[in-house]
Amino acid sequence: MLEIQDLHVAVNGKAILKGIDLKVKSGEVHAIMGPNGSGKSTLAYVLAGREDYQVSSGKILLNGENLLALDTEQRAHKGVFLAMQYPVELPGVNNMMFMRESLNAMRRSRGEEEYDSVDFIKLIRAKAKQLEMDEKLLKRNVNDGFSGGEKKRNEILQMALLEPKLAILDETDSGLDIDALRIIASGVNALRDPQRSIILVTHYQRLLEYIQPDFVHVLMDGRIVRSGDKQLAYELEDKGYRWIVEEIAA
Amino acid sequence: MIRAEQQHDWLKNLLNQAEDDSVKNNSSWLHQTRGDAKHAVMNLPPLNRKQEAWRYNRIDKLFKKNFQLLADNIDFKKPDIYNCLLPNFDSYRLVFVNGCYAGQLSDTKQVPDKVTIESLHNAINLAPKQVSDWFRHSDRENNQLFSMLNTALLNDGAVIHIGDHIELDKPIEIIYLNTNFLNKFNSADNDGIMTQIRNIISLGVAAKVTLIERFIGIDKGQYFHNNFSDIVLAEGALLKHYRVQDESREAYHLSSLQVSQQKNSHYYSTNLAFGGAWSKTNINVDFAEQDAECILNGLYVVGDQQLTDFHLDVRHSVPACTSREQFKGILYGKGRAVFDGHILVEKQAQHSDAQLINNNLLLTRDAEVDTKPQLEIYADDVKCGHGTSVGQIDPEQLFYMRSRGLSETTAYKLLCLGFAGEIIDSIDEKKLSEYVTKKLVQTLDSRNQDGDHIRFLG
Ligand SMILES: Nc1ncnc2c1ncn2[C@@H]1O[C@H](COP(=O)(O)OP(=O)(O)O)[C@@H](O)[C@H]1O
Ligand SMILES: [Mg+2]
Numbered sequence: 116m117l118e119i120q121d122l123h124v125a126v127n128g129k130a131i132l133k134g135i136d137l138k139v140k141s142g143e144v145h146a147i148m149g150p151n152g153s154g155k156s157t158l159a160y161v162l163a164g165r166e167d168y169q170v171s172s173g174k175i176l177l178n179g180e181n182l183l184a185l186d187t188e189q190r191a192h193k194g195v196f197l198a199m200q201y202p203v204e205l206p207g208v209n210n211m212m213f214m215r216e217s218l219n220a221m222r223r224s225r226g227e228e229e230y231d232s233v234d235f236i237k238l239i240r241a242k243a244k245q246l247e248m249d250e251k252l253l254k255r256n257v258n259d260g261f262s263g264g265e266k267k268r269n270e271i272l273q274m275a276l277l278e279p280k281l282a283i284l285d286e287t288d289s290g291l292d293i294d295a296l297r298i299i300a301s302g303v304n305a306l307r308d309p310q311r312s313i314i315l316v317t318h319y320q321r322l323l324e325y326i327q328p329d330f331v332h333v334l335m336d337g338r339i340v341r342s343g344d345k346q347l348a349y350e351l352e353d354k355g356y357r358w359i360v361e362e363i364a365a
Numbered sequence: 366m367i368r369a370e371q372q373h374d375w376l377k378n379l380l381n382q383a384e385d386d387s388v389k390n391n392s393s394w395l396h397q398t399r400g401d402a403k404h405a406v407m408n409l410p411p412l413n414r415k416q417e418a419w420r421y422n423r424i425d426k427l428f429k430k431n432f433q434l435l436a437d438n439i440d441f442k443k444p445d446i447y448n449c450l451l452p453n454f455d456s457y458r459l460v461f462v463n464g465c466y467a468g469q470l471s472d473t474k475q476v477p478d479k480v481t482i483e484s485l486h487n488a489i490n491l492a493p494k495q496v497s498d499w500f501r502h503s504d505r506e507n508n509q510l511f512s513m514l515n516t517a518l519l520n521d522g523a524v525i526h527i528g529d530h531i532e533l534d535k536p537i538e539i540i541y542l543n544t545n546f547l548n549k550f551n552s553a554d555n556d557g558i559m560t561q562i563r564n565i566i567s568l569g570v571a572a573k574v575t576l577i578e579r580f581i582g583i584d585k586g587q588y589f590h591n592n593f594s595d596i597v598l599a600e601g602a603l604l605k606h607y608r609v610q611d612e613s614r615e616a617y618h619l620s621s622l623q624v625s626q627q628k629n630s631h632y633y634s635t636n637l638a639f640g641g642a643w644s645k646t647n648i649n650v651d652f653a654e655q656d657a658e659c660i661l662n663g664l665y666v667v668g669d670q671q672l673t674d675f676h677l678d679v680r681h682s683v684p685a686c687t688s689r690e691q692f693k694g695i696l697y698g699k700g701r702a703v704f705d706g707h708i709l710v711e712k713q714a715q716h717s718d719a720q721l722i723n724n725n726l727l728l729t730r731d732a733e734v735d736t737k738p739q740l741e742i743y744a745d746d747v748k749c750g751h752g753t754s755v756g757q758i759d760p761e762q763l764f765y766m767r768s769r770g771l772s773e774t775t776a777y778k779l780l781c782l783g784f785a786g787e788i789i790d791s792i793d794e795k796k797l798s799e800y801v802t803k804k805l806v807q808t809l810d811s812r813n814q815d816g817d818h819i820r821f822l823g
Contacts, residue, residue, distance in 0.1 A: 163768045167760070187767035196768075203765035207783020213769070216779070220770040256783070273769065 122173035149334035194280030300325030432559035464560025479528025582613025669698035696732035
């Protein structure tokens with residue numbers, strides 16, 4: 116279970132998150148919505164451990180353990196996974212090799228046996244097939260020259276491979292056509308599990324038609340200003356974010 | 366720069382030593398050539414920083430060393446070579462130990478007809494007239510101090526000739542093992558051995574061959590390896606030339622290559638530099654006839670207490686030739702590199718196509734590179750371009766990889782291998798490219814052990 120308490124974060128000295136409280140239990144799917152620039156990606160990055168984001172106060176606990184004391188890779192080993200809004204290109208780094216190194220690093224940290232290349236190829240091919248992903252992408256360099264949709268699919272493939280405890284999907288839906296969205300959503304739904312927490316960051320309600328969230332939170336100007344069930348997403352779709360701003364002002 | 370008199374004394378001392386060893390070979394033209402070169406050396410102007418080649422590369426330290434010429438080959442136990450061979454790699458092999466030919470470590474059995482793969486001494490004994498015909502000086506080297514010094518002090522080298530229309534069945538390998546026998550040769554007035562190697566390489570019409578040169582420092586310690594190769598490619602010939610400089614971290618290394626290309630010939634080379642305290646490689650390419658092509662690739666990996674310098678000079682003096690140069694550098698610690706790529710396109714060299722790229726990756730704040738592309742173009746109908754960059758590892762890439770569970774060290778390593786991949790992939794011999802990849806990984810790993818931390822420039 117993830118527990119965020121009164122989290123304040125600054126980037127380059129500018130306060131971005133201004134007191135976030137959030138509890139995500141195992142098995143739950145939470146959607147975080149909000150206008151551009153409200154701090155959604157910042158929250159996602161801070162959970163994954165980006166070092167240039169300064170946590171000025173607050174706590175993040177994953178199954179009772181203080182995440183803020185851990186390095187990025189240690190968090191990954193504990194099961195934190197971030198599918199990035201803008202997946203990074205790694206020219207010269209082979210996709211298949213990268214994923215094998217990654218999976219084996221996780222397995223080593225848990226004292227499990229590493230995959231050899233033959234077994235790994237079988238595994239990754241099966242996963243890629245589930246996501247209807249072109250195998251050619253496995254042989255290319257990580258995200259290098261991939262289309263927007265291919266990059267997102269590659270992120271979900273990594274997630275499916277690494278089977279995280281806490282998956283954060285930052286606008287995985289943006290830039291996808293409807294078919295790709297459906298495939299990715301079914302990939303995510305397949306990973307719904309009583310042992311797993313999922314945070315979906317999005318600013319459209321569209322994704323939530325395919326992945327039904329248990330809770331919806333609205334993030335504005337660095338604060339969660341409203342929480343509810345998926346009904347809240349429909350209300351936002353109808354009325355836009357201004358409605359909440361006006362309600363708060365009233 | 367060190368004073369002219371000191372340079373003079375340094376040269377004189379070496380030339381005097383060469384007098385003592387009074388050419389073991391009684392070939393008169395060689396004697397004459399050496400004698401002429403000695404005169405030339407003493408009459409060349411001293412090196413100074415106003416000369417382009419020495420602007421960023423100080424050689425003061427070199428002129429303060431007392432190097433000794435080695436007259437005799439020292440017994441080198443055969444098994445030692447096996448650590449230096451590529452596993453299961455079949456080649457025609459010439460081995461030199463401290464500049465002296467080691468026949469018992471070499472393998473030139475079953476060299477086909479119309480092919481010569483010999484040490485210079487053997488070749489002179491077998492066919493003196495032939496070797497003197499192949500031995501030549503281009504105008505370009507006549508004013509180069511270290512090339513002339515190489516001739517003046519010459520002890521041995523390789524003579525390779527591939528006859529017309531011959532495509533050799535396996536690569537030729539030249540291995541230079543350098544050792545100072547664990548400082549046996551170092552004392553107060555002796556800073557190690559200076560070796561001269563001179564290679565004479567010529568490919569006949571439409572001949573094709575792969576040549577691998579590996580420079581290996583087999584123990585720690587100082588020495589100075591001064592290597593000169595003269596390469597002539599006849600019409601339609603193809604030479605794939607791979608060079609791996611893996612000298613000791615205390616060594617001085619200087620290589621000069623003089624390549625002349627006839628019509629429609631191809632010179633593809635990949636140069637890797639890992640070792641040496643001070644290392645400089647000059648590659649000069651002259652297109653003598655139309656439609657020739659050269660591809661020069663390179664990778665230098667440079668750390669603490671190292672200076673690595675590549676000087677490329679490609680001259681398009683006839684029309685319709687193509688040159689491609691791509692060099693990459695990975696620098697860490699206080700490593701220093703110099704890259705100087707000069708391309709000359711003369712007025713009559715229309716339809717020349719020349720590209721020069723130099724990319725550098727600095728892993729630490731203290732590493733430094735001087736990169737200097739110089740395109741000098743006098744023809745108007747040409748395709749020429751250049752690009753250079755000096756960058757660092759992108760923190761976003763690092764974060765991305767770490768968020769997938771990779772350690773910072775592994776992330777760095779994969780990114781460096783990715784950066785270097787393009788160059789290593791230009792090696793067509795799989796066993797060699799595997800060896801080079803391993804070498805690169807080892808070098809990056811040993812850097813971490815040095816506690817030479819790779820934290821990002823912030
Ligand atoms: N590296 C950065 N440097 C400065 N400001 C940043 C940086 N990253 C994000 N910000 C700012 O933080 C705010 C929140 O950004 P972000 O978390 O990306 O919002 P969202 O994902 O909700 O669109 C924005 O005002 C953005 O400009
Ligand atoms: Mg965002």
